Each structure stands twice: as C-alpha cells, then as structure tokens.
Amino acid sequence: MRARGPAARWAGVAMVAMVLVLLAAGAVGLGWQDRVSLNSQQISARTIVGIFMVLLGLSLALVVAALILGPSLRRKDRPQRTGGASMVIGAVVMLVIVLALFAFRDQIQSALQGHGATPTTPPTTLPTGPPAGAETATPAPRPGARPTWNWPIAVAAGFVVGLVALALALVVRRQAPQVREVEVEPSVADVHAVVAAGRAALADLDEPRAAVIGAYAAMEEALARTGVARAAGDTPTDLLRRAVDAGLFSATGAAAAEELTELFRQARYTRRQLDPQVRIRAVDVLGRLDTELRVAASRGEAAG
Amino acid sequence: MTTPQNPSATQNAGATQDPSPASVTPGTSGTSGAQGPPALRPEQTRERALAVLAELERVIVGKRGQLTLVLLGILADGHVLLEDLPGLGKTLLARSFAHTLGLHFTRVQFTPDLLPQDLTGASIYHQKTGEFAFREGPVFTQLLLADEINRTPPKTQAALLEAMEERQVSADGVTRALPSPFVVLATENPIEYEGTYPLPEAQLDRFVLRTRLGYLTAELEADMVRRRLDRGAQRPVPNQVVEPAELLAMSASLEQVEVHDDVLAYVVALVQATREHPKAQVGASPRGTLAVTQLARGAAVLAGRDYVTPEDVQQVAVAALGHRLVLRPELWVRRVSGEDVVAELLGRVPTPSTRVFDRTGAAR
Numbered sequence: 001m002r003a004r005g006p007a008a009r010w011a012g013v014a015m016v017a018m019v020l021v022l023l024a025a026g027a028v029g030l031g032w033q034d035r036v037s038l039n040s041q042q043i044s045a046r047t048i049v050g051i052f053m054v055l056l057g058l059s060l061a062l063v064v065a066a067l068i069l070g071p072s073l074r075r076k077d078r079p080q081r082t083g084g085a086s087m088v089i090g091a092v093v094m095l096v097i098v099l100a101l102f103a104f105r106d107q108i109q110s111a112l113q114g115h116g117a118t119p120t121t122p123p124t125t126l127p128t129g130p131p132a133g134a135e136t137a138t139p140a141p142r143p144g145a146r147p148t149w150n151w152p153i154a155v156a157a158g159f160v161v162g163l164v165a166l167a168l169a170l171v172v173r174r175q176a177p178q179v180r181e182v183e184v185e186p187s188v189a190d191v192h193a194v195v196a197a198g199r200a201a202l203a204d205l206d207e208p209r210a211a212v213i214g215a216y217a218a219m220e221e222a223l224a225r226t227g228v229a230r231a232a233g234d235t236p237t238d239l240l241r242r243a244v245d246a247g248l249f250s251a252t253g254a255a256a257a258e259e260l261t262e263l264f265r266q267a268r269y270t271r272r273q274l275d276p277q278v279r280i281r282a283v284d285v286l287g288r289l290d291t292e293l294r295v296a297a298s299r300g301e302a303a304g
Numbered sequence: 305m306t307t308p309q310n311p312s313a314t315q316n317a318g319a320t321q322d323p324s325p326a327s328v329t330p331g332t333s334g335t336s337g338a339q340g341p342p343a344l345r346p347e348q349t350r351e352r353a354l355a356v357l358a359e360l361e362r363v364i365v366g367k368r369g370q371l372t373l374v375l376l377g378i379l380a381d382g383h384v385l386l387e388d389l390p391g392l393g394k395t396l397l398a399r400s401f402a403h404t405l406g407l408h409f410t411r412v413q414f415t416p417d418l419l420p421q422d423l424t425g426a427s428i429y430h431q432k433t434g435e436f437a438f439r440e441g442p443v444f445t446q447l448l449l450a451d452e453i454n455r456t457p458p459k460t461q462a463a464l465l466e467a468m469e470e471r472q473v474s475a476d477g478v479t480r481a482l483p484s485p486f487v488v489l490a491t492e493n494p495i496e497y498e499g500t501y502p503l504p505e506a507q508l509d510r511f512v513l514r515t516r517l518g519y520l521t522a523e524l525e526a527d528m529v530r531r532r533l534d535r536g537a538q539r540p541v542p543n544q545v546v547e548p549a550e551l552l553a554m555s556a557s558l559e560q561v562e563v564h565d566d567v568l569a570y571v572v573a574l575v576q577a578t579r580e581h582p583k584a585q586v587g588a589s590p591r592g593t594l595a596v597t598q599l600a601r602g603a604a605v606l607a608g609r610d611y612v613t614p615e616d617v618q619q620v621a622v623a624a625l626g627h628r629l630v631l632r633p634e635l636w637v638r639r640v641s642g643e644d645v646v647a648e649l650l651g652r653v654p655t656p657s658t659r660v661f662d663r664t665g666a667a668r
Binding site for chain 1: 562564566567609610611612613614615618650651652653654655656658659660
C-alpha cells in the first residue's frame, strides 16, 4: 500500500474530528428541540421555512447554472483535485457557516419578521388601509425576548449554504480566464537562427557527441524563440512534430530536422563511442536546412 | 489440445510442436552454440519480430499496435492481459501468437466452478501400483490462454501466481518447473460486466502489460468480413515464423539494449509520480518499473535501435503501468482509469534534459 504522508494523515484526523463535532452539535440540538416548540412565540416556523426555502432556491439556481455552463467551461488540462484536503475544507466551511448562522440568529429572525420578507408569505395590499386589528395580527418581537433556534435546522441550513458556496466556487473556477499559449508566427529570420546556432555549435566543438547535442540544443532554443518551446514532458519526437505542425519546415526541411533529431538521440542516449561521421552528417543536415530556408525566404520575398 | 503428461518432461513440455528447442533457457541460448541457436543481435530480433507481426496481421485485421504490445510483452518474458468485451478477437489473437511462435498451446476456460487443481494438476491414486501419481494440469504448457480469467473466483486466480512469477508449480510438497518459454495470455471482461470477479492487485501486478483491442473502424470491419467471405468457412491459421528457441534468443537479445542513466531516471520518476498522484490510492510497484524498462528495450529493438529513448518509454508506459494503479473509490463512478492517470503523467513528468550535465552541474 502507498505510504501516507503526514499531511494526508492530519487531513484524515481533521476530517474525523469535524464529523464528530457536527454529530455532537446535532445531538445537542436534538436535545434542545424537545424543550422548544417550533410554533412557540420565540421562533416562527414561517421564518425557518423561509430561510430554508431561500437557501434551497439559491442552491438550485446555482446548480442548474453550473450544469448548463459546465460543458462549455470545463478545463480538461487542469488536474482535478480529489481526496481529503477538499473534504476537510468543505467540512470547515460548513461548520463555520452553521456557527455564523447560530451566532446571528437573533438578527436574522428579527430582520425577517420585521420586514415580512419570507417567500412563503406574499405581500398583500389592502386598498382601504389596514384594519384596526392589523397590528396585533403580526406578532411583534417582544423587547428583550431572545428568539430561539434549533441545531438540526441550523445544520440543515448550513448544509444548503455549503452547497451554494460549492456551486458558486465551481462556476467561478470554470469561468476563470484560461492561460492560452501564445502562438507566434515564425519568421524566416527566426528560423534561420536555427542553422546559424547549430553551425556555430558544430564549429566550436571537437567531440562528436557534444557537437551534435550542441547543434540540437541550438535548434531547440531557436524553435523556442519562434514560439515552439519544448514542454517538460516533450520528447524530441514531440518537439519535431509540433515544429512541423506550426509550419516551420517544408517537407525537405522536416526530413532534415528529423535526421538531426535522430542524430541527437544517438548522441544523447548512448554511451558508446560515436562515429566521427556523425558530426559530418550533422553538418550536412544543417546545410540542407539552410538551403531549404533560403528557398522559403526567396519564396516569401517574391510573394511580398 | 493435448497436455504434456510426463512430470519429468518439464524441459520438453512443448513436445507436440518442437520439444528440443524449448529446452533452451534464456541464460544459455545466447552463449551455448551447441545446445541452442547462436545469440541474436537486436537487428536480427527486429527482423524476426517484424516477420511475426506481418504474419499475424494476415489473420488479425487492423490491430498492429496491440499486436506489437503483446509481442513486446512476450519478448520481455512477461505475461499479457487482454481486456475487452466478448467478440473482439482476444482468443484468436492468443491462438495466432501460439501458432506463429511455434509454442505449445493450451486454452483454459475460466468458469466460476474451476478449482486450483484443475489448473495446476493433482495427485491421483493409481490402483495397480497402489501409489499416488501427479497428473500435470493445463498450466504445464508454453502458451497458456487463460480465457475470461475474471470469471473464476480469486482462489483459482491465485493458483496462477506461482506459475506466472516463479515459472513453477508446487503441489504435494514437490516443486515442478514449467516449460520454457512460459507465457500466460489472459483475457478478461471489463469489471462492470456481469458475473465477474475483479483480479486482485497481486495478480494484476504479475502481468507485464494490459491492453485493450477495441472496436475496428467501419472500413477495417468491412475488410475483416470480406476476408471471411473470401476464404469461406476455413479458420484462419497463421504460419509458424520462429521456433521457440529463437523466441528465447530474441528475448535474450534485449539484454544488449542500452538504457542510459537519464532514461532510467525518467522511468523511475514516472513510476514514482503514480505513487504520489492524488487520484491513486496505490501506485505502481517496483515490478512496474522493471516492466517499463524491459518493454522499452523491446520497443527500441523494434524501432531499429540498441538504446532506449524517452519515446520508447512513452510508447509502453500506459500499457505497463495503467493496470497496476488502484484509484480512489470515488473515481470509479467517473470512469477514470489507471491508463488515464499514466497518460496524464506522461505529459507532466519531465523527460531528460537536452544537455548532458556532469556532477558539477556543468553542461557537457
């Protein structure tokens, strides 16, 4: 089995602790629920249902939005995060939300009751003004009275808020601007630098292996300047393919570049003594690249 | 198909095909000219391997990549797992390999009631002599087709473990060597398929690679049916291309393929990345590292080289490592496979740098 690192171990412990805390909170809430009636004067069932419905509606709306926008915003190149860290973060966020709701329960309840803004009670307009007993129809909060709350509902509300936050984070994450690879149109001068750099490498070095590797490295550098940079996971074949796809080489030039790549592989991945002919072949390949580029340059000038 | 019955004939169990060449072991085939063929050079191995593939392609249409992988697995002295739905040619592929390589072939249909003794053999009481005699099971062969291996319970699957790893069978306190070469080509239905037992990790790790055949394109499928119509009801049988002893020599020639330190470091980094990947509960084992290395050597030979490049590693890594990964349970429902994880890592794990650096960090 894979050895778990300390971070993973702590994440697991934290996750278990969070679950235990939530279960304990739920148990306390259930205990209080016996002593507090939902229909009591201290707390209105309409208020609780109102909060719940608003949160539920919000979460549904965001989830639907995420589902609709999901396929178009999906980023396949990003490795997906899974595992304990995300779950622990989610649990912490949920717990914080529940505690916040509980701490501000008085304000929330009085605000909702004061404005009558529960979705379950649509506002009614009375053309002739309020009746005489209208003020007593809506029970006003008694001064100093502490509205009650119960934990199970707070936990449920927090869960819904957590869902909302998750959906929101999902949408924001998918809408984050993607870093696009800047494709630079390669110029003849840039490509010509490939040949110049490679020839310089071959002229400077006497040892065939170092000469061929130097020539290839120069070509790689020149390709990077034209916008075809070698990625970390690229093999020489991958780089060559991308250079050809970018239109950097014609068929003749691609064949020459392929031969240089083959020489590079031989020089780079073997320890055997290389034939001195390898260096001569490398010079020949670079010559062919140069010729091919001159043709391309003259073609470009004629067209321009 | 007959099975060699002589317990002492572990060195010539492939009697129905070619008993004597099978007695050559990899360790001696390249050095002992009197008993085996002369040692093969990588280019000779390539020549024969391409001939084998050409002959197989005469029978199996449009599966060059998969055929190459299976051949690489055999050259790497490993066992191959073919996973796919029924009717895609898995059994035909195994049988064709046996014919082409001249190996003694036995097919075992794995069923829920198959017992370990049905595979390895068992001691039977002989009434005339009043003694027990060991009767070899179908595992005493050179190419064993374990058809639908995940239809049998893990106990019977585990009976293959010793045979696959140690090339021997222990029964009644006696250890009996298996013929050489010994290759298991196992086929399995996808795990979601009804009535299957997932292979345990230890069993999966014994397979050097896993590959899937997949469906043919419309054109190739039409071509396949056309060939069937043209030849009539006669079953397609490929010709034998190499002798078993040649196959051993071909395997031995992989030892001549050079693996540069930087390429080796790349393989190790790739395998270690599977162990640290967040989607993986269990990464690839050191046996996986060996498998990638050996398969990459084979790929280098087929490419006409006697040294391994990162391209060779990438060619075989998905097939060699994908089945060794155990992913987190929550990913199963998302249809993420070990192959997907390895493919993702191939794009991330850095390949060897262009320049060669010495110990001081200076470019050479």
